[in-house]
Amino acid sequence: MRLRSMIAALAASAVLPVAGAQATDLEVTHWWTSGGEAAAVAELAKAFDGKTDNHWVDGAIAGSGNTARPIIVSRILGGDPMGATQLNHGRQAEELIQAGLMMDLTDIAEEQGWKEKVNPPSLLDACTYEGKIYCAPINIHSWQWMWLSNKAFEDAGVAVPKDWNEFVDAAPALEKAGKIPLAMGQQPWQQGGAFNVILTAVGGVDLIDKIQSQKDMDAARGPEFAKVWQAYAKAREMSAKSTVQDWNQATNLVITDQAGAQIMGDWAQGEFQVAGEVAGQDYECLPGLGLEAILDTGGDAFYFPVNDDPDVTKAQKELAALLLTPDVQVAFNQKKGSLPVRGDVDLGNVNACMKKGLDLLAAGKIMPSREIVLTQDTINEINDLLTEFWSDPSYSAEDAQSAYADIIENAD
Numbered sequence: 001m002r003l004r005s006m007i008a009a010l011a012a013s014a015v016l017p018v019a020g021a022q023a024t025d026l027e028v029t030h031w032w033t034s035g036g037e038a039a040a041v042a043e044l045a046k047a048f049d050g051k052t053d054n055h056w057v058d059g060a061i062a063g064s065g066n067t068a069r070p071i072i073v074s075r076i077l078g079g080d081p082m083g084a085t086q087l088n089h090g091r092q093a094e095e096l097i098q099a100g101l102m103m104d105l106t107d108i109a110e111e112q113g114w115k116e117k118v119n120p121p122s123l124l125d126a127c128t129y130e131g132k133i134y135c136a137p138i139n140i141h142s143w144q145w146m147w148l149s150n151k152a153f154e155d156a157g158v159a160v161p162k163d164w165n166e167f168v169d170a171a172p173a174l175e176k177a178g179k180i181p182l183a184m185g186q187q188p189w190q191q192g193g194a195f196n197v198i199l200t201a202v203g204g205v206d207l208i209d210k211i212q213s214q215k216d217m218d219a220a221r222g223p224e225f226a227k228v229w230q231a232y233a234k235a236r237e238m239s240a241k242s243t244v245q246d247w248n249q250a251t252n253l254v255i256t257d258q259a260g261a262q263i264m265g266d267w268a269q270g271e272f273q274v275a276g277e278v279a280g281q282d283y284e285c286l287p288g289l290g291l292e293a294i295l296d297t298g299g300d301a302f303y304f305p306v307n308d309d310p311d312v313t314k315a316q317k318e319l320a321a322l323l324l325t326p327d328v329q330v331a332f333n334q335k336k337g338s339l340p341v342r343g344d345v346d347l348g349n350v351n352a353c354m355k356k357g358l359d360l361l362a363a364g365k366i367m368p369s370r371e372i373v374l375t376q377d378t379i380n381e382i383n384d385l386l387t388e389f390w391s392d393p394s395y396s397a398e399d400a401q402s403a404y405a406d407i408i409e410n411a412d
Contacts, residue, residue, distance in 0.1 A: 024052075024053055024054040024055060024311060024312075024315050025054070025055045025057050026048075026054055026055065026056060026057060026083035026084060026312065026315045026316065026319060027057040027058075027059045027082045027083050027084075028044075028045075028056055028057065028058065028059055028082065028083060028084045028085070028086075028302075028319075029059035029060075029061060029068070029071075029072055029075075029082045029084075029085040029086065030059070030060060030061070030068070030085070030086035031060070031061050031062075031063060031064060031065050031067065031068035031086065032060065032086070033060050033061075033062050033063075034246075034247075034248040034267075034270070034271060035248070035270070035271060035274040036248075036267065036269070036270015036271045036273060036274050036335065036336065036337060037267065037270060037336065038060075039270065039274065039335045040270065040332050040333075040335035040336035041058070041060070042335075043328070043331040043332045043335055044056070044323075044328065044332055045058065047322055047327070047328045047331070048318075048319055048322060051322060052315070052318045052319075052322070054315040054318060054319070057083075059082055059085075064187060064189050064247075065087075065088060065189065066187075066188065066189050066383075069087070069092065072085050072087070073096070076096060076101055076305050077096075077101075081101075081305030081306070081307060082305065083304070083305075083307070083312060083315065083316055083319075084302050084303065084304050084305075084316060084319055084320075085302065085303055085304075085305070086138075086300050086301075086302060087135070087300070087301060087302075087303055088298060088299065088300060088301070089123055089126045089127075089137060089297070089298055089299050089300070089301055090126055090298075090376075091126075091375055091376060092376055093134065093135065093303050094129065096303075096305075097129045097134050098129075100306065101305055101306055102134045102135075102303050102304065102305060102306065103134070103303075103304040103305065103306055103307075103313070103316060103317075103320075104132050104133070104134060105127075105133050105134060105135065105136060105304065105317075105320050106132045106133045108136075108317060108320050108321050109124075109133040109136075111321075112321060112324060114133070114324060117324070117342045117343065117344060118137060118324075118341050118342065118343075119341070119342070119343030119361075120297055120361075120366055122297060122368055123137040123140070123297060123299070123301075123341055124137060126301070127301060134303065135301040135302060135303045136301060136302045136320045136323045136324060137299065137300075137301045137324075137341045138299070138300050138301060138302060138323050138324075138329075138332065138341065139299045139300055139332065139333050139336060139338035139339065139340065139341060140295070140297050140298070140299045140338055140339040140340070140341055140361070141265050141266055141267055141298050141299040141300065141338045141339075142265060142266055142287075142295035142296050142297065142298065142339075142357065143193045143196055143197050143264075143265045143296055143298065144197055144200055144201075144265075144287050144288050144289075144292075144294060144295055144296055145197070145263070145264065145265060145266055145268070145285055145286065145287055145353075146164070146167070146197070146261050146262065146263050146264075146285070146286045146289050146290070147251070147254050147261060147262050147264060147268050147272070147283055147284075147285055148160055148161065148167075148254070148260060148261045148283060148284045148285070148286065149254045149255070149257045149259065149260060149261070149282075149283055150281070150282060150283060150284060151257040151282070152174065152177075152179050152254070152257045152258070152259065152260045153170065153174070153260060155177050155179065155257065156170065156173040156174045156176070156177040156179060156260070157173060157177070158170045158173045158174075160284050161261075161286075161290070162286070162290050163286065163289060163290030163291050164198075164201055164202070164231070164286075164289035164290060164291055165291075166290075167181075167260070167261060167289075168234060168238075170260070171238050171260070174260045179257075179258065179259060179260055180239070180241050180242050180253060180258060180259040180260070181238035181239070181259070181260050181261070182235055182238040182239040182242065182259065182260065182261055182262065182263070183239065183242050183244070183250040183251070183253040183254055183258075183259035183260075183261065183262040184235075184239035184242045184250055184262070184263075185242075185244050185245055185246050185247045185249060185250040186242075186243065186244070186245050187245060187246070187247070188383050188384075188386065188387040188390075189383065190247050190250070190264070191386050191387060191390040192382065192383045192386045192387075193263070193264070193265065194232075194235060194263040194264075195232050195386050196296075197263050197288075197289060198228055198231050198232050198235060198263070198289070199228050200288060200292050200294065200296070200367070201288050201289035201290075201291040201292045202227055202228045202231045202289075202291065203224055203225060203227070203228045204224075204292060205292070205294065205367050207219060207224050207225065207228075208367070211225065211408055212373050212374060212408070213373055215408055215409065215411065217405060217408070217409055220401075220404065220405035220408050220409070221401070221402070221405045225401055225404075225405075226397070226398070226401055229397035229398070229400055229401045229404075230397050232389075232397070232400075233396075233397045235263070236389070236390055236393065237393075240393075242259065247264060247268075248268075248271050250262050250264070251264060251268045251271045251272070252271070252275075254283065255271065255272060255275045255277055255283075263289070265298075266337050266338060266339075266353070266354075266357060267336060267337050267338065268337065269285075269337030269351075269353060269354065270335060270336055270337040272337075273335075273337070273351075278351070279351040279352040279353045279354075280351075280352040280353075285352075285353040285356065287356055287357065287360060293356075293360060293365060294360065294365045294366065294367055295357060295360050295361060295365060295366050295367070296366070296367050296368065297366050297367070297368060299338060299341070300338075302319070302320065302323060304316040304317075304319075304320060324341065324342060326342065326344075326345045329341070329342050329345050330345055330346070330347055330348070333347065334347060334348075334350075337354070339354070339357055339358060339361055374411065375411070375412045377412065378407065378408075378411040378412060381407045382404065382407055385400065385403050385404060385407065
């Protein structure tokens with residue numbers, strides 16, 4: 001069911017709750033449950049509990065964002081809102097904002113000068129609706145990475161690849177050495193994310209803009225996009241023996257040298273850090289698969305559902321104001337493997353992979369994430385297609401390209 005339909009059916013009857021026994025206990029929902037993610041969340045909770053009179057009540061939801069978002073939305077619509085919730089940058093909360101169910105944070109943003117500090121500005125733009133700011137961006141995450149096990153390639157007797165093409169060439173040697181060339185979790189969002197990385201690296205930013213922003217159907221059905229689908233089919237083939245479910249389990253295949261590589265966002269760095277792996281020594285990282293060194297500026301933001309208890313509202317505003325302070329930005333993002341949204345903070349001594357990301361950000365080598373360009377309904381349709389393609393080796397790249405073009409042609 002479309003979110004708009006859910007709002008039409010439920011919003012009118014939603015009754016905002018009276019605060020619980022302790023008005024300063026603030027439940028915060030998120031889907032950060034892996035080792036590296038949990039360490040990062042702990043930094044937010046420590047800051048909130050230590051710097052305010054409130055208490056962070058952790059509302060972790062196991063699974064991916066695709067699992068958590070419907071739960072979060074249903075609670076808000078059903079009159080049982082949390083105090084704050086993680087969502088991704090983009091249009092995921094747009095209809096909740098339109099329904100008047102999200103708190104306006106404009107006064108906090110203006111007081112703290114978010115417009116002057118948030119970099120790139122598109123992150124704050126994604127929080128803005130009709131001139132008002134409804135979320136606090138917390139980090140910049142990019143999907144545009146491939147992580148490689150140095151030892152896996154050493155065991156296979158080949159050099160660590162410097163780009164996607166070299167990786168594809170090395171895949172037979174990895175298989176001969178008993179390695180999985182490409183680690184992939186069996187969840188649709190992981191396969192969809194990998195597709196977008198391949199789209200960026202093989203197709204290029206101009207092609208993405210033509211297809212997703214301009215809805216150029218000649219490009220969507222053309223030969224350059226066909227190359228993307230052929231590369232994605234190759235990725236499907238190289239990951240055939242990867243049977244783990246969760247993304248961090250796939251990352252662990254690389255950490256333990258059972259797999260050559262994984263296409264995954266920079267949050268994977270948190271897992272390498274927890275495992276004691278050293279960038280440039282135990283593992284390598286290729287932004288843009290070594291072909292198109294660029295970051296998509298996705299990531300996470302916190303939204304604050306409207307609540308009629310003044311003590312809860314006060315606690316919500318204090319958390320919102322805390323999230324963009326320099327020390328919180330540094331502590332959280334160092335553990336998360338992400339980049340700060342503030343352009344004026346120093347992360348200190350960072351590893352080789354984070355330095356690559358910071359250098360790309362400083363050079364302006366960025367692009368918007370598809371969550372900012374496409375509606376969630378369109379994204380869901382594309383994800384369904386990618387899931388069907390990935391799970392069916394007989395589904396040809398040509399047929400999948402045609403189906404994708406049909407979705408774009410009918411997109412909102």
